[in-house]
Amino acid sequence: MPRFPLPDLSVEGILAGLRSAVSGIEFASFEVGVSSASTDDKAKARVSSISFLSGAMGKKHDANNFDLYLIVYLDRGFVEATPQPLHIYGRYNKFSREVAQTFHYCFRCRGRGRGCRQCKGTGKLSDNSVQEILEKIFIPAFEAKESKFHGCGREDVDVRMLGNGRPFVLELVEPKKRSADLDALEKNVNSTFGEMAAVHGLRFSSKSEVEKIKNAEFSKVYSCLCLAGGIMPEEAVKKLAGRKIEIAQRTPERVEKRRADKERVKQAEITSAVPLSGTEFRLEIRSSHGLYVKEFISGDNGRTRPSISELLGVPCRCKELDVLEIVLPGENGVSGK
Ligand SMILES: [Zn+2]
Numbered sequence: 615m616p617r618f619p620l621p622d623l624s625v626e627g628i629l630a631g632l633r634s635a636v637s638g639i640e641f642a643s644f645e646v647g648v649s650s651a652s653t654d655d656k657a658k659a660r661v662s663s664i665s666f667l668s669g670a671m672g673k674k675h676d677a678n679n680f681d682l683y684l685i686v687y688l689d690r691g692f693v694e695a696t697p698q699p700l701h702i703y704g705r706y707n708k709f710s711r712e713v714a715q716t717f718h719y720c721f722r723c724r725g726r727g728r729g730c731r732q733c734k735g736t737g738k739l740s741d742n743s744v745q746e747i748l749e750k751i752f753i754p755a756f757e758a759k760e761s762k763f764h765g766c767g768r769e770d771v772d773v774r775m776l777g778n779g780r781p782f783v784l785e786l787v788e789p790k791k792r793s794a795d796l797d798a799l800e801k802n803v804n805s806t807f808g809e810m811a812a813v814h815g816l817r818f819s820s821k822s823e824v825e826k827i828k829n830a831e832f833s834k835v836y837s838c839l840c841l842a843g844g845i846m847p848e849e850a851v852k853k854l855a856g857r858k859i860e861i862a863q864r865t866p867e868r869v870e871k872r873r874a875d876k877e878r879v880k881q882a883e884i885t886s887a888v889p890l891s892g893t894e895f896r897l898e899i900r901s902s903h904g905l906y907v908k909e910f911i912s913g914d915n916g917r918t919r920p921s922i923s924e925l926l927g928v929p930c931r932c933k934e935l936d937v938l939e940i941v942l943p944g945e946n947g948v949s950g951k
Pocket of ligand 1: 720721722723724725729730731732733734735737738
């Protein structure tokens with residue numbers, strides 16, 4: 615956090631400190647705090663700061679909803695200015711099986727030093743992510759320090775996110791700019807990175823929407839390219855179409871370390887089943903919130919029952935997975951339940 619020294623502790627000194635602290639920062643509203651051992655000085659400094667910023671500078675004092683938070687440290691002789699986060703809502707598509715949703719440090723070296731063999735020296739879990747792609751455009755546009763990416767759920771790195779995309783909120787931390795042409799930024803992202811990812815429907819959002827999308831329950835439509843361990847009769851595959859299945863799913867082995875091992879009941883509807891070659895077939899599955907679909911295909915060593923492997927009597931696995939649609943409650947009349 616940059617600190618702007620107070621030339622002296624007089625009212626003029628405080629205003630000079632404030633003037634340099636807010637220079638180059640775009641804000642419409644503010645709040646001021648004062649740090650001092652003297653209650654009297656504190657009150658006086660606050661009153662003159664507020665009247666200066668709202669009077670001479672024409673900004674709005676709003677203690678509940680402010681763009682900029684200023685602290686005048688009378689005791690330490692400087693002013694600190696912290697722009698509040700800015701939130702942008704949109705939906706993203708991910709067209710690559712090598713791009714993750716968010717930035718993550720390598721699990722092994724945690725990004726320290728020069729990385730490790732696991733991450734090929736990058737220090738990162740995946741080379742690129744939707745978050746990093748957006749940062750390249752949004753961080754300079756808003757002169758932000760960094761970003762936080764809040765997705766309405768997530769998909770694995772090797773899963774594409776197609777269709778209408780997945781809702782997200784990009785949080786820009788300490789932005790010095792708060793206005794921009796979001797349509798132009800959207801076009802910039804899509805023309806520069808369109809082979810890997812795209813965004814649409816961008817609009818300014820709020821912290822409360824972050825909570826909303828993080829807690830949303832939704833159903834999903836998947837397209838799964840499945841590979842069977844033996845030749846599959848076409849009829850057996852075709853018979854799966856139209857089936858509605860209640861599934862008892864224990865936490866998959868691959869995520870067991872991160873989530874408590876527990877059995878959950880989920881629903882899936884196989885909306886289409888198309889044989890491709892002797893061992894490959896494609897399923898379209900509409901699943902309830904939180905179904906691990908790869909494990910629904912494989913059976914996860916009996917931890918997901920029934921599974922496609924069990925229904926067909928042949929071990930199967932998901933070779934390629936795409937999310938075709940995220941269906942939020944109230945959309946298309948289908949809820950996540
Ligand atoms: Zn590493």
